[in-house]
Amino acid sequence: MWKNAHMDIENYRKRLQEHLGAELYRHSLEVAETAAALAVRYRGDRRRAYLAGLLHDFGKGYSQIELGRIAGQMGLCLDRVSLEEKGLLHAPVGAALLQRELGVTDAAVLKAVADHTTGRARLPLLGKILYLADMIEPGRDFEGVVQLRELAFTDLDKALLAAVDRTIQAVIQRGRLLHPRSVHFRNSLLGSSRKNGG
Numbered sequence: 001m002w003k004n005a006h007m008d009i010e011n012y013r014k015r016l017q018e019h020l021g022a023e024l025y026r027h028s029l030e031v032a033e034t035a036a037a038l039a040v041r042y043r044g045d046r047r048r049a050y051l052a053g054l055l056h057d058f059g060k061g062y063s064q065i066e067l068g069r070i071a072g073q074m075g076l077c078l079d080r081v082s083l084e085e086k087g088l089l090h091a092p093v094g095a096a097l098l099q100r101e102l103g104v105t106d107a108a109v110l111k112a113v114a115d116h117t118t119g120r121a122r123l124p125l126l127g128k129i130l131y132l133a134d135m136i137e138p139g140r141d142f143e144g145v146v147q148l149r150e151l152a153f154t155d156l157d158k159a160l161l162a163a164v165d166r167t168i169q170a171v172i173q174r175g176r177l178l179h180p181r182s183v184h185f186r187n188s189l190l191g192s193s194r195k196n197g198g
Contacts, residue, residue, distance in 0.1 A: 012054055015102060019061040028054055030137035031130075038129045041153050045126065052112040052130045055104065059094020067093045074100070081179045088179060091117040119164060119185030128160055135163045161189045
């Protein structure tokens with residue numbers, strides 16, 4: 001089983017190299033490694049985390065117009081914000097394309113990929129790991145990223161709350177549409193923190 005799983009990952013890497021540009025492919029590898037490390041830290045499934053990280057930006061290999069067309073062809077029921085915001089559509093459509101184009105059938109991996117840009121309330125561990133790994137991978141360089149990386153390996157939910165706060169602030173500063181799922185994600189994290197005495 002593990003030999004076949006390893007072969008699958010090698011095949012996925014080859015497909016991604018062909019499908020994504022060099023920079024985005026590098027980012028995908030870094031997210032995969034970061035997600036795997038977070039999975040080890042929080043007793044998640046290391047292989048699943050690596051796979052979700054590796055494949056999370058598959059949808060970015062398509063233009064926004066192509067993603068919208070594919071969403072219509074596949075009958076995906078997407079909300080207005082996801083359809084209008086350039087940075088969001090690649091996640092849900094990409095998850096559907098992973099199933100169709102690469103034969104990925106792991107529902108947990110596909111769901112994590114679909115949710116990795118917005119998060120959502122009561123996000124499972126794999127989704128939390130991918131959301132955070134995407135933000136803190138070694139190629140990221142923004143004010144506070146070093147502290148966020150440290151926090152990520154100390155307290156997952158506190159790190160996620162800091163990450164989603166930063167994302168929401170950036171969206172507002174850019175005058176972009178804010179997805180309600182990001183607000184629900186933040187509130188869910190904050191509610192859990194308060195319930196646990198944080």
